[in-house]
Amino acid sequence: MTGVHETVASLADEVLNGLSGSRTALIYAPNTIGKTRLAQHLKESDPDGVVLYNSFVEDVFTWDNERVVLKMNPESELLETIVTQGLDSAIVDNFRAFTSGKIEPGLDFESGEVNFGIHKGDDSSADGIKISRAEESIFVWSVYYSVLSEAIETLRDNPDLRSTANYDQLTHAVIDDPVSSMDDVRIVSVALALAALIKRASELDLKFVIATHHALFFNVLFNSLRRKSDRAYILARGQIAGWTLSRQSKDSPFSYHLGIIKEINEAISEDAIGRVHFNQFRALLEKTANFLGYTGGWGDLLVGPDAALVTKVLNLYSHDRFADIDTFEVAEEYKDAFRSEFQEFLKAFRWAAAA
Structure with a gap:
């Protein structure tokens, strides 16, 4: 590094x-x-x-x-x-x-x-x-x-x-x-x-x-x-x-996602969830879906009660053409749904060792 x-x-x-x-x-x-x-x-x-x-x-x-x-x-x-x-x-x-x-x-x-x-x-x-x-x-x-x-x-x-x-x-x-x-x-x-x-x-x-x-x-x-x-x-x-x-010496940047999980967990514990964490979560979902062969896409990996809302927000933030530049605040409703769905994802796909 x-x-x-x-x-x-x-x-x-x-x-x-x-x-x-x-x-x-x-x-x-x-x-x-x-x-x-x-x-x-x-x-x-x-x-x-x-x-x-x-x-x-x-x-x-x-x-x-x-x-x-x-x-x-x-x-x-x-x-x-x-x-x-x-x-x-x-x-x-x-x-x-x-x-x-x-x-x-x-x-x-x-x-x-x-x-x-x-x-x-x-x-x-x-x-x-x-x-x-x-x-x-x-x-x-x-x-x-x-x-x-x-x-x-x-x-x-x-x-x-x-x-x-x-x-x-x-x-x-x-x-x-x-x-x-x-x-x-x-x-x-x-x-x-x-x-x-x-x-x-x-x-x-x-x-x-x-x-x-x-x-x-x-x-x-x-x-x-x-x-x-x-x-x-x-x-x-x-x-x-x-x-x-x-x-990066391998074709899969999967190991990097362990760092993403750690960073998101820290943001959740410090009540510092931002847009960057939503986009990191989407990248993690995409990689996991590809790795596990989910033909329906990353949305199938969201299994909690707030899946629909989090999917909507992930699409909104990810397709913002100026996502690298904008730093707008995240609504509390989105943060709460994010916390819930992220923890459900870790449980469902056994990411506990990285959490």
Whole structure:
């Protein structure tokens, strides 16, 4: 384990220093620990050298529910690249590949809109489809993935033969939790495609920083890369002290969850339950569900009388796009339900040794 970092800048320095002899930094951490702040700091410290994916990139796209179109912010850096490099067809192809479906996006850069439809050439064809939250996440990822793919293919060319010099200053791809709202099949698909892209960039001076709260995404990437030039970490943050970054040698960050249980128990005993503990609990539930093979998801592991309320709050806090930044107080009703369900979980799944 490394030292404690009291600032995001210090934490970022350690991540970058670790990349001096490696290709990839794969970081596991529950929401609210600081993944978004770390990713944003890396981008702001080197705007031209970093191509960033995080929740702020997702906010480039907003639904116009009345017209059933996805609006694009024309001032987005990614969209500017798409237009100049003509990547609209690549986005369509990648979206269809990741969804394995028949829904096709139509991009109109003049109006700044995306519409979705099913085009079979028969009566089942339709336009103006409102896609699911998971499909929206996949579309946004397809935009980033297409730009990153184009950048890597361009940088693989001889500098004198490159079609553009726009990527010449690129040094890091920083990716913060691209799999929110996706099911396990799509998470695996995204992870495998990203791992293949990283391997294609192995001869380039391009480094990758990937942070996630999702154990499955972490595991697939870890096992797909598995090279000495790739490093995996667990990111944690104490109640009083700052961040710590611990090297991870196994594909499963399960041992870290013993620390999560200890920290949550301490927060309960000190009446100091915060949003971070709700998100840590959800990460623990996700990991346990994956490990035990619960096909219905982590919600099936909540077995106490307050299961419905805790499930609602866990979803609310986990899907808050600014969960790493907001520090709002937790309602007493939520705290009481949290205490009850957490203890029921420990009993039901025999975590007593870690409690």
